[in-house]
Amino acid sequence: MRALPLDLIDVDSLHTDEERQIRAVVRKVVDDLVRPHVATWYEEGRVPARDLALEFGKLGLLGMHLTGYGCAGASAVAYGLACLELEAGDSGVRSLVSVQGSLAMYAIWKFGSPEQKSRWLPPMATGEAVGCFGLTEPDHGSDPASMKTRARKAGTDWVLSGTKMWITNAPIADVAVIWARTDEKVRGFVVPMESPGVTAREIRHKMSLRASSTGEVVLDDVRLPADAALPAAEGLKGPLSCLTEARHGIAWGALGAARECLHAALDYAVSREQFGRPIAGFQLTQAKLADMAVELQKGYLLALHLGRLADAGSLRPEQVSVGKLNNVREALAIARECRTILGANGISAEYPILRHANNLESVLTYEGTSEIHQLVIGQKLTGLAAFS
Structure with a gap:
């Protein structure tokens, strides 16, 4: 009997019913609005971003972890799950939501005047303003x-x-x-x-x-x-705190891209036959799948731990750097490895893998490059700053 990667250690049991319900709602909207069209959007280099913003606003996804002003006031874990499902559709779609909620809205919500908040946050929460x-x-x-x-x-x-x-x-x-x-x-x-x-x-x-x-x-x-x-x-503490807020969502989101690639590779491996049997039956293929599934689960447990810390109000910036560094780096490695399982078909837009791999190259860089996060972690470990 086949098991999906995250079923192996039953991570679902770590979530509340409400978290699972939010995840299901976001997964459905991605199934309905993103997956049927995203390969074409990617190929043509365009996306109906304002239309998507309005749809996401109806579901309360924009600034969903903020409170007041029409925002949903969801937990950090619920927001992370939403980011994961959105990025399973496409990193660009998750970026639309992350920048809207965790950067632009968060900056106004955290640092703005009452007048700035009242003017901008309600229409941004509905997607009427981007x-x-x-x-x-x-x-x-x-x-x-x-x-x-x-x-x-x-x-x-x-x-x-x-x-x-x-x-x-x-x-x-x-x-x-x-x-x-x-x-x-x-x-x-x-x-x-x-x-x-x-x-x-x-x-x-x-x-x-x-x-x-x-x-x-x-x-x-x-x-x-x-x-x-x-x-x-x-001072720089303002924008840097906004980046920390956004990086938490990225640590979750990258897992969505990795999960989508691994699901596609699994489906392909059990149906693609070479030398008279499915390639999933060969030891080298199973070794690749097993290693990727383990890394995906480790990244998920890390993201969930960081989300629980955030909900407890104790998440520190260097901890977010650990999540962003590890999960994006491993998601990109998973996407590249999945491409090898599909062989030449791995470069086709019929499958999502190379699109996700290309997107993750950007995710690896934005909101702090891997090198910057290594230095943040290194400074915490040594007490010495090595940025200059």
Whole structure:
């Protein structure tokens, strides 16, 4: 009798009924809205992101782990399960939800004024307004402290100038949370994308995350009122805390891509015959499948542990780095190994494996490269910073 990888150690028994119900709802919406179309979206390099945002908003998936302002107030584990199911569909689709909820909405929810929260969070929770998060720059990714985007005072107003790069949702966004250097420290700003001087350009010719809307945001002397600044965010601690929030979802989401690849490889291996029998009956194939199933389960247990810590209010940034580093790295290794089981068919869009592998190359890099997370963990182990 065949067992699916996560059935081997019965991880389902570790969840509450409510968590399983949320997972089932998200899995169904992915089955209905994403899986039938995602190969075409990927091939054509487009995605109906605003339509998806509205559908996800109806289900309460946008900012689902936040409270108030129309947000669902779900647990961190429930949010993680949603990320896993969304990324089983496609990493780009999960990125849409992660950037909306864990970066743009979270920044406003955590650091915004009551007026900023009331204006933006309710329509963002329903998907009527889409947000993006502007931290990365063309020359400054892993080193945000060196950002060139500037905010200067002009009377009581702020004037922003600079460029942000590789910004998910930017081409379709209604609002951006932009991080800029002032004369004193880094500050966050809520920037309506319709503001004069704001330009968003879609980044084309991507070989990864093609079912995701990614752009460059140019700020050309954008004048904003004083109340555009996030009042409770001063210094790099603000944006970095947002990244920690998003990385937790990524540690779960990458497992969804890995699970989807492993399921596809299992189905293929038991039906594909060579030398007179299914390739699943050969020792080398079973060794690959067994090793991948073990790594998937280990990653799942790690993500679940981090989720429980988050729900208890005790999750630390370096612990999130462990989850992001391990789970994305292992998910990518699983995707690549699964491709070998399918042979030449592994590169066909008829199967999801190479699409997931290509996407995971981006997931490996964004929200902190593997090297950055290794240094975060190394600093915690040694007490010595090795970032410069």
